[in-house]
Amino acid sequence: MKIHFIAIGGSAMHNLALALHQKGYTVSGSDDEIFEPSKSRLAAAGILPQAWGWFPEKITADLDAVILGMHAREDNPELQKAKELGLKIYSYPEYLYEQTKDKKRVIVGGSHGKTTTTSMIMHVLRNCGIQFDYMVGALLEGFETMVHLSKESKIAVFEGDEYLSSPIDMRPKFHHYYPDIAILTGIAWDHMNVFPTFENYVEQFALFVEKISDSGKLIYYEGDENIRKILPRCRPTVRTIPYNTFPHKTKNGKTYLEGPEETGLQIFGDHNLQNISAAYLACKELGIDDHSFLKAIASYKGAAKRLQKITENPGSVAYLDFAHSPSKLKATIEAVRQQYPDKKLLACMELHTFSSLNADFLPQYKGCMASADQAVVFFNPEVVRHKKLPEITTSDVKKGFAGKKLEVFTDNSALLKYLSEQDYTNTVLLIMTSGNFSGIDIKTTAEKLLHP
Template sequence: MKVHFIAIGGSAMHNLAIALHKKGFEITGSDDEIFDPSKSRLEKYGILPKEWGWFPEKLTTDIDAIILGMHARIDNPELLKAQELGLKIYSYPEYIYEQTKDKTRIVIGGSHGKTTTTSMVMHVLKDNNIDFDYMVGAQIEGFETMVKLSTDAKIAIFEGDEYLSSPIDRRPKFHLYHPDIALLTGIAWDHINVFPTFENYVEQFEIFTQMIQENGSLIYFDGDEHIAKIIKNKKEGIEYIPYNSHPFEVIDNCSILKTNNGNVPLEIFGEHNLQNLMGAFHICKKAGLSDKQFYNSIQNFSGAAKRLQKLAENNSCTVFQDFAHSPSKLKATTEAVKKQFTDRKLIACMELHTFSSLKKEFLPHYKNTMSLADKAIVYFNPQTVEHKKLDPITKEQVAEAFGGNNVTVYTDSDLVIKDLSEQNFNNTNLLLMSSGNFSGVNLSELAEKIVNKT
């Protein structure tokens, strides 16, 4: 198979390119710029474009498939040439389905917890020597790539992202996977640039549940009112499996699962992760694992990259990094750290970085999301607001939206670093939350400096 990627440098795109290369496909690709880690990883496998730019003259009729990345525009010269030549054009989720349509597909959807739940399932299956294909939205310890596609695996596990598939395919990605086993973690409005109303956003999850294959299963968090409304319209022939948080207790800053066969200590923590764990438990049971196999494996699961990831720690301070950016994620992550370390203060620092988070009308959704933090810092870059072509927002608007008297707002990341450097971190944790990097801050270096001076 000869496959060409338009906008090969994206996170999902370059991982899919590597996965197909490892499967034996002939891979070519193009992009206007590629940054690390994509650049180094493509180079390692010999599929990094030799020069940046778009080269429609290189497209020929012997290409079996074009995979179009979300980063490309609808007037991309290579896309126009591919259409002119009549080549088959796929979005990356569409092509992943093509590669796995004869397998049992497990798809994990929801506004939050997708990556962690998918990672838990992958970890447990691998620990029990079960072969499977996968696609996940973060780097997972023990897995070289974020995508694997093989000939032999009978199971395929996908993180079901609700964002759009490609510039010419405006369907949410998770509508294209047609799951045999589906999971929904919860629904909280996100991606308001493409889903302008909450009702429109919820509708995408309802459509997702209607895509479950005949004799399939829907595993769902039964504490979510929006999922409860969706499952009122049950699809005939589908098994519905509710779940909630796994019973646990916190002893000496460690979360302990309470099971019928005794206590199981965990490396992860937080109410939301105990919900994710229970969802993963049901998926693994459907995949044929026993309770004992699941609990033996899950206790050494350390989490996905940037999901309550420990950057540095000493005896009295731990610095965490988390991808949290939406209100529900922000609230859950802040609460998790505060409730896990009841004997420590918490400084929570977040960056407004996404389209939704920087939109003036959406800011009120952040009300009291960091209220449990002893000190809360909110940062945004006005240039990012301008780049996204949004109406300007002020520090005062942001402070009012978050509420409480524990919030300080900055528009200069140097001032964020200065503020943090002046804090006393004895018996104090730091939580850094963003889908970006605070305008170029090396968060690992910052974490090391903080714990080394404590």
């Protein structure tokens, strides 16, 4: 099979390219620029484009498929050539389905917890010696790539993203997967640039549940009223399975699952215990018994940037988390507060996404950092201008968050100065972002703050 990738350098795209290369396919690709780590990983596999840019001459009639990345534009010259030749053009999610349409597909959707729940299922399956295909939104310990496809496996586990599929396919990615086992973790408005109203956003999840296969299952968090409202959209033959927070207790700062076997965890937080419940039910549907699941989940350390411990000293600790939307931010801060009730909690987050930098969306953040002793928010006005959004001010942010203890910074040097002046005795430093605070080395900074 000969496959060409238009915009091969993206996080998802380059992982799919690597997966197909490992499967024995002939892979080529183009992009206008490729950054690390995609660049090095593609180079190591021998499939890094020799030059940046778009080259229609790469599009030939002998290609079996062209995969179009979201980064490309609709007028891309390679795309136009592929259309002229009548080649099969797939979006990233369409091709994943094409590769797995004869397998049992487990799709994890929701506004939060997708990556963690997907990675939990993957961790358990691997520990149980079960072969499976997968796609997940973070690089996980023990897995070389974020995508894996094989001829032998009979199961596919995908993170179901609700963002758009490609420049010529404006449907959410997870509409392409047609799950046999679907998971919904929760619905909280995100991607305001694509889904301008909450009702429009919720409708995407309703369409997702309509696509569950006949005699399929929907595993859903029963505490989410928005999910409950769309349950009637399931086919009558689909079995709905609710879940809640897994029964647990905390002893000496460690969380244990309750049951016939007391299982100590390496992660914490109600949101993670809900994710465990979802993973447990999915694994049960895949034939994994309770003992095997509990034994495996005890060694699960979490996905990168999901409450990832980055440094500690005898009295204090620093965590890095991907949280940026209101629901993720609130859940993460509350999890740390519950796990460390006797420590000061300094929570620092970056507004970085289109939605978070939109003045109309800021009120969604009201009270979401209330559990922190000190709350800090950073945004870069240049990023707001780059995204072509109306200007926002520090006053807009303070009003949106409605936090009396809130400090807001627009310059990362001023932010670093503030953080360096704090006392970190008996403290949890929680850093939350989907970016890097406009160029800050987060791990090095945390090391310096806790080990002055």
